[in-house]
Amino acid sequence: MASKSARTRAGRKSNGFDDAIPVVHLKDIHKSYGDLEVIKGVELKARAGEVVTLIGSSGSGKSTLLRCANLLEVPQSGEIIFDGNPVHWKVKGSERVPADMNEVRLVRTNLSMVFQQFNLWSHLTILENVTEAPITVLGRSKMEAEQTGRKYLEKVGIVEKCDAYPAQLSGGQQQRAAIARALAMEPHAMLFDEPTSALDPELEAEVVQVIKKLAAEGRTMILVTHDMKLAQDVANHVVFLHQGVIEEQGNPSEVFGNTKSKRLIQFLSATVTA
Amino acid sequence: MMGFCADPATVEGVKWWMCYLTTNTHISFYKSFLVVLALLALTAPLAMLLGFAGALARRSGIFPVSLIGHTYTSMVRGVPDIVFFLFIPIAMDQAFELTRHKILCPEVIGPVYQGNDFVVCTAAKLPLSTADAWVHTTYGFFLAAFGFAIVFGAFAANTIDGALSAVPKAQLETAAAYGMTKRQTFWQIHLPQMWGFALPGLSNLWMILVKATPLLFLLGVEDVVYWAGALGKTKTAAYFDYPHGDWRLGYFAMLLVFYLFVTWVSENFLSRMQAKFNTGQATIGGKKLPQGIAR
Ligand SMILES: Nc1ncnc2c1ncn2[C@@H]1O[C@H](COP(=O)(O)OP(=O)(O)O)[C@@H](O)[C@H]1O
Ligand SMILES: [Mg+2]
Numbered sequence: 001m002a003s004k005s006a007r008t009r010a011g012r013k014s015n016g017f018d019d020a021i022p023v024v025h026l027k028d029i030h031k032s033y034g035d036l037e038v039i040k041g042v043e044l045k046a047r048a049g050e051v052v053t054l055i056g057s058s059g060s061g062k063s064t065l066l067r068c069a070n071l072l073e074v075p076q077s078g079e080i081i082f083d084g085n086p087v088h089w090k091v092k093g094s095e096r097v098p099a100d101m102n103e104v105r106l107v108r109t110n111l112s113m114v115f116q117q118f119n120l121w122s123h124l125t126i127l128e129n130v131t132e133a134p135i136t137v138l139g140r141s142k143m144e145a146e147q148t149g150r151k152y153l154e155k156v157g158i159v160e161k162c163d164a165y166p167a168q169l170s171g172g173q174q175q176r177a178a179i180a181r182a183l184a185m186e187p188h189a190m191l192f193d194e195p196t197s198a199l200d201p202e203l204e205a206e207v208v209q210v211i212k213k214l215a216a217e218g219r220t221m222i223l224v225t226h227d228m229k230l231a232q233d234v235a236n237h238v239v240f241l242h243q244g245v246i247e248e249q250g251n252p253s254e255v256f257g258n259t260k261s262k263r264l265i266q267f268l269s270a271t272v273t274a
Numbered sequence: 275m276m277g278f279c280a281d282p283a284t285v286e287g288v289k290w291w292m293c294y295l296t297t298n299t300h301i302s303f304y305k306s307f308l309v310v311l312a313l314l315a316l317t318a319p320l321a322m323l324l325g326f327a328g329a330l331a332r333r334s335g336i337f338p339v340s341l342i343g344h345t346y347t348s349m350v351r352g353v354p355d356i357v358f359f360l361f362i363p364i365a366m367d368q369a370f371e372l373t374r375h376k377i378l379c380p381e382v383i384g385p386v387y388q389g390n391d392f393v394v395c396t397a398a399k400l401p402l403s404t405a406d407a408w409v410h411t412t413y414g415f416f417l418a419a420f421g422f423a424i425v426f427g428a429f430a431a432n433t434i435d436g437a438l439s440a441v442p443k444a445q446l447e448t449a450a451a452y453g454m455t456k457r458q459t460f461w462q463i464h465l466p467q468m469w470g471f472a473l474p475g476l477s478n479l480w481m482i483l484v485k486a487t488p489l490l491f492l493l494g495v496e497d498v499v500y501w502a503g504a505l506g507k508t509k510t511a512a513y514f515d516y517p518h519g520d521w522r523l524g525y526f527a528m529l530l531v532f533y534l535f536v537t538w539v540s541e542n543f544l545s546r547m548q549a550k551f552n553t554g555q556a557t558i559g560g561k562k563l564p565q566g567i568a569r
Contacts, residue, residue, distance in 0.1 A: 119445065123467050138453075
């Protein structure tokens with residue numbers, strides 16, 4: 001189960017032990033928009049090689065939680081600990097903000113995000129999309145970045161689309177390119193926010209396949225999904241979020257096979273019939 | 275001028291035309307086309323620069339800066355263009371001369387505005403009254419170009435500002451999510467994507483600028499319109515070497531062809547640019563753009 005990214009974290013291979021330092025650790029996160037408290041004290045851990053799937057109805061705060069992990073949103077309280085290093089804070093006006101943007105960038109470059117709407121940069125070709133951040137942010141040479149980029153485009157099966165623009169690709173191809181873009185950062189962990197929700201059912205499968213492949217490689221991932229089968233298949237740990245709190249969590253066979261919370265039972269029956 | 279043109283009264287046919295079309299006034303006429311092109315070549319980049327400065331000022335988080343940006347754009351956009359074309363060159367000229375007056379001849383006391391006249395010392399004159407005629411012409415031309423640039427810069431600022439806002443937020447947020455700094459995001463993502471949105475507006479502005487060039491005439495620059503009118507007028511044999519009737523129609527037709535040509539070249543170039551930017555244009559939810567737009 002030692003993926004490349006896991007191996008780079010000196011000596012902290014995925015071993016399943018509870019005492020291993022999580023790659024991503026969100027601690028008692030509270031996030032409000034104005035008066036609306038969206039995340040109400042959530043703790044979430046993803047250890048090396050672990051796939052955590054996050055399920056819950058629309059509006060339950062899944063995206064917000066994920067966006068807190070890479071600091072696209074700043075939680076009002078709680079800690080974000082990446083690879084054992086907590087993000088430090090300072091107060092600006094009446095708000096709490098990260099004290100050091102370098103810490104933020106360190107988290108972001110090691111925690112690549114895949115978005116529901118793909119968000120490929122529309123003015124760049126597929127290859128340029130995949131090499132942009134490695135060149136600009138990580139300071140890789142163009143040649144090196146292209147080599148790496150092609151490798152990951154090949155992995156997701158669209159290396160022949162290198163020179164196309166996002167608009168010229170199908171949704172499934174775009175999402176696979178977006179996954180290649182995330183992989184090209186060679187991150188310690190990956191965030192997926194409903195990566196298949198914007199796709200027609202026939203295109204969904206090709207993306208699901210890629211995600212399963214990555215999970216099987218032992219990549220550390222936090223995956224938000226509405227696809228219960230996918231959640232069950234790839235997860236080491238399932239978290240059910242309801243109105244900003246964790247209602248139930250555990251390993252997939254427990255959560256799906258022996259559901260305890262009423263709300264999750266309700267939610268699961270609704271998604272099956274939907 | 276060709277040798278056989280020495281005595282215009284004796285030449286005929288093709289030779290007459292060759293002589294006629296190479297008179298000094300005609301040469302000035304031809305040069306005035308270059309003046310128009312020079313004005314365009316100088317005004318466009320200057321206006322773009324002011325446009326960028328104006329747009330960035332407007333978007334600045336620093337209040338005084340954004341106030342300056344807003345004042346510039348709304349003031350220029352609210353006042354009739356012609357007023358600005360007339361106002362700016364004179365205002366700039368007086369501002370320069372006043373500054374020089376204060377520095378170069380501090381010994382002269384008394385107000386610069388004497389009744390209705392603006393009087394500075396001889397040394398402060400711009401250009402100096404001893405300067406060659408071409409210096410005066412060039413100076414006037416540059417003042418005019420500035421007038422154009424300030425007016426068109428304000429419109430460009432509006433377009434650029436709008437285009438910067440039109441870039442989908444998700445594109446910029448994604449850059450941040452991949453660790454780009456604000457500056458990197460601006461140069462790598464925001465600015466390149468802005469062009470696709472700004473180009474239709476800027477193209478429009480360019481065509482309006484082309485059509486506005488005859489206003490140079492108002493500023494005392496002897497432009498194509500001035501010369502076409504002057505050359506086309508009826509010339510009697512008593513006063514002119516090459517007498518002819520009212521040929522204004524012909525001369526203005528030449529202007530027509532010239533402006534149509536500039537328009538044609540511009541539209542070709544701009545539509546090619548637009549096509550280039552469209553290739554990489556927005557995909558919301560990854561949906562392909564309709565073919566018609568994407569090409
Ligand atoms: N930027 C925002 N401003 C205000 N409210 C927001 C914002 N983002 C999300 N919300 C609200 O937070 C709640 C959770 O949203 P979200 O995290 O997107 O849910 P999910 O991803 O589970 O569907 C929703 O009620 C949503 O309306
Ligand atoms: Mg969501």
